[in-house]
Amino acid sequence: MFSHSFSSRVTTGFVKGTPSSDVVEALKHVKACAPQIGHPLLLPLIMLSYELSTENEVRQRHARDWLRKLEHAVTGRDEITEEEGYIRDGILDLDGINRDLYECNSQVLWKKPQAYIDCIKEVELAVGRFGEGMVGEDSKWIDQGLEKMQRNITSRLEFYRVKLKGIEHYAWTTLERLRVQREAVCFLFTFSRPFSY
Numbered sequence: 001m002f003s004h005s006f007s008s009r010v011t012t013g014f015v016k017g018t019p020s021s022d023v024v025e026a027l028k029h030v031k032a033c034a035p036q037i038g039h040p041l042l043l044p045l046i047m048l049s050y051e052l053s054t055e056n057e058v059r060q061r062h063a064r065d066w067l068r069k070l071e072h073a074v075t076g077r078d079e080i081t082e083e084e085g086y087i088r089d090g091i092l093d094l095d096g097i098n099r100d101l102y103e104c105n106s107q108v109l110w111k112k113p114q115a116y117i118d119c120i121k122e123v124e125l126a127v128g129r130f131g132e133g134m135v136g137e138d139s140k141w142i143d144q145g146l147e148k149m150q151r152n153i154t155s156r157l158e159f160y161r162v163k164l165k166g167i168e169h170y171a172w173t174t175l176e177r178l179r180v181q182r183e184a185v186c187f188l189f190t191f192s193r194p195f196s197y
Contacts (some may be wrong), residue, residue: 006039006133011040015047022050039149042126045156048116048123054158056111060167063107064174070104071177073097098185105178108110113168120161127153 002013017023026047073086085095
């Protein structure tokens, strides 16, 4: 939570994080950006950049690879092997496939893009209000560096929004494919006897 005073140009607030969060790294990053520290939304932008690192994209790709293996197992394609863990003594392990379908689903929903898109909308709103306050009737941009930082933050937020939209569409497609496989496994549970490869 942050509060900025236009008269004193001081930003106050607090940041709370868990041991797995990047709060300490983000604060070090802010200290390294001393010339831009006058902009009150620098720290939120840096924290957002840590949250939106490539780790989420890697998880989405990993989930998609995992999904392909599950699809191969459910459809009985020749590519499935005992080493992949879905065949036990020549019998398809439907319980294992079902468990992994739900686990894969949770991986896709980790750091859900829509939540961050909503967060970015709020930060963009705050950036706009800060800009309005700096160029209002009683105030002007004090230095060109702050105005440049305002433009940089605005463009960075737009980049993150577009990036997250792409991840959201990718994740939606994966979730739909997972739903189809869950339905197929449910059908196999209900209507078929154990079969072997």
